[in-house]
Amino acid sequence: MNYTILILPGLGDSGETHWQNYWLQHFDTSQKVTQKDWNNPILEDWLESLTASIEAAEGEIIIVAHSLSCSLINHWSKENKGHKIAGALLVAPADVDSPAHTPEEIRNFAPIPLLKLEFPSIVITSSNDPYISVERAAFLAEKWGSSFINIGEKGHLNSESELKYWEEGQEILQSLLQIIESNK
Template sequence: MTTTPHLLIVPGLGGSGETHWQHLWHQKYSNSQMLVQESWDSPLLDQWLDKLNHSIQNVQEPTVLVGHSLGAVLIALWACKYDCKNIIGALLVAPADVDSATHTPEVVWNFAPLPVQPLAFPTLLITSTDDPYIAPERAEALANHWGSTFVSIGEKGHINGASNLGLWEEGQEYLKSFIESLQLPNS
């Protein structure tokens, strides 16, 4: 029997409101924790990185990071600066293209440039074909840079609360398969 990993949910710009799948997953999964930033609407990279790193360093069990949009970008940036043996993987959903003035608002540009090196743990990057915050080709290029498994789920917008996904069952299936693919310690 394998251990079920802890889930550290990492929201993006604006946080994840009550209709966002991240919020709903946090309510559903008792093994989850939601990262809370001091300022959801005026993100500063150093502050957000410090908060994420502090939360990660306090994790005592195998953990999968679950990032959405700017949260997915934050995870990639964290992985290029820090490490933690308890991070066993990350689900990166709809990463925002902070390098693109066309796709993202100026308030997130301080998160640029996006890293282009492989991340130190397994990742699954999920995007949609009509995400206004990143072009599908750019999402696939990031997946290649980061060493991520890449999945495009068709037209689902930014895969957020406005996408009306509810508990996003499809995403839960991807998460389950991803966790099953990881090397988890035996309990």
């Protein structure tokens, strides 16, 4: 794999048993975007950290975003064109527009941008994710120009889902890489 994989955790960071931490160990070219405050996210601060990580990364980038960071990458993409992001895996996006689905401390990430992304992307959701409905995730995928995959009842695809290295997610990542390579 000739890409830098930028891992973008969501609210509260990814716990020790989160699949994103397993991927950081598994993929030699992976790096984690670190935020100043994981528990009280401020959109502008998170955008600043993301920008710094993108600028520091070597070569083309694959974004692997979870939860709140799916909104983050869409906010970033709205303001940044012609960048070196080759593609994105957007896993379990949190519906920051819905007080019924997400906590108040992430409301400053609303509204979710509904613009088509400039790069290939795949939205992955679970049919029993408490932070977004399947219908809303499919709607966001359509607006972002992303492929959409519902992987069944696996919760928020976080530590509680006990995915470890999440082989199914790695297969989906490989399909994203094939899409990227076929578009070159």
